[in-house]
Amino acid sequence: MTRSPINPTAASLLGFLHAGEASGYELLGCAEAFIGDFWSLTRSQVYRELTALEQRGLVVAGDTGARSRRPYALTDAGREAFASWVAQPPDTEQIRYPLLLTLAFGAHLDTGRLLEHVERHRLTHEERLAGYLGLESRGGLDAYQRATLRFGIHYERAALAWMDELPAILTGTTEAADPR
Template sequence: MDNLNATAATLLGFLHTGEASGYELLAIAEEVVGAFWTVTRSQVYRELAALAERGLVRAGDTGPRSRVRYNITEAGRDAFAQWIATPPGPEQIRYPLLLNIAFGGHLDRACLLFHVDQHRTVHQARLRSYQARLESAGIDPYERATLAFGIRYEDAVLAWMDDLPAILGPADEPPAEKQDPASREGSG
């Protein structure tokens, strides 16, 4: 059997706890992994159809609002077990604010810091949410470990944001001229 992609495996992981519709799976994904793994509506329905075609999930009858509930099959449990036992690849940071920072020399400093402040609000809210969930009853050690990472990540991002004005230097200092990438090729 060919390997699962991470989104398909995520859906199978959620289906271990019981049947769910695509709509419900999307809501679960947003709550449980949404802060660090993006799952879109189109991906959920595309993957559910592919998983059903491969015999890894079984589609039930169409219910209210044309929602179909899915159950994981034994083949799906086996495929998930193979996927979860495979070492994960390295993380990839995809943080749009970092693109603005990387090219910040082309942007008014006040505008750049405004973007940072908008992101700060999001990270502060996420940190409070993680802390509240960590204090709630009934979370297993794996969710506790995931939340602990999230809390440390948010703390680190907020500390970095606090340090940004000093890192960027005085507001009236022009950004240093950057070397032309073409001239770097011949200098190695």
């Protein structure tokens, strides 16, 4: 019997379950901490996927415990489904960047207001960069976690450099350098 492939959200849950059984609440916490800056999961997605994974025999649910938390454990079929998913070439990313969307329609907004939005976003990027650098300095990450973390560091630095250019670009005070 050929099984349909799992989606990336389901795969991430299976990936986290390799570390041991966990409740939906715990899995959501893992996702927020480990992949939340580049892959979002909502509570409803987590529980919907866990139900579907259980129906497919990829996880098994334990008895409901304290605070109505139900632990899930990875099955051999779940390990196989995850191994199949992780071996496939990933799709090309598609940026969903709300600030960039607003900027695309910036002609309909006062430049000063738009730059205020940029400054609010700058704080988030500065905080993320500081957090990533802190994680890097603590060490204890495997090579794959370090590689992922390094992407985050480079991304945040690039976003901040781009934000540095925006006032000149938007006010026309100087030509922005062409990065090519």
